[in-house]
Amino acid sequence: MLTITRKMEFDAGHRIPDHNSQCRNLHGHRYTLLITLTGDVVQKDGASDNGMVMDFGDIKALAKAHLVDLWDHAFIVHEKDTAVRAFLDSMPGHKTVVIDRVPTVENLAQAAFDILKDVYHDRFGRHLSLTKVTLYETPNCWAEVDG
Ligand SMILES: Nc1nc2c(c(=O)[nH]1)N=C([C@H](O)[C@H](O)COP(=O)(O)OP(=O)(O)OP(=O)(O)O)CN2
Ligand SMILES: [Zn+2]
16 A cells, blocks of 8 residues: 655643653643555646645645644643643633543544544545554654554
């Protein structure tokens, strides 16, 4: 199977409230997101995307609009983390993303996959699908979701 992958990076804060070590503290990461797509290679002489599954620029623009710009420089907090939510709410205009699960890299990768799969599915009327999302929380720790 032919796949293509676009890498993007964003910064976000989080904490894992019940963690028995450092990760219960407020902290942040520079996340690396890998978006892997499969689909038919465009065969259209003269088309800008001739020979491509999807233009990497279009993959980036869609990821930014639907995910990356929403999470970048946000604090991602579990809806049940009431202490931190109250603190964040006390700062007018703070960029906060409330999610329905603990913001581990596993859960963030799954949330990213769930958002992006519909964004890319058969985009531009072409056979196209999201096959994998990989999210690095640190250079040493990551999660992968296969579609
Ligand atoms: N399975 C998971 N384990 C941990 C997660 C997670 O999301 N899923 N998250 C954390 C921390 O939030 C942090 O992201 C990882 O910290 P750490 O283990 O310190 O990672 P480093 O790459 O910095 O570790 P080094 O030992 O310095 O290589 C913890 N666990
Ligand atoms: Zn962390």
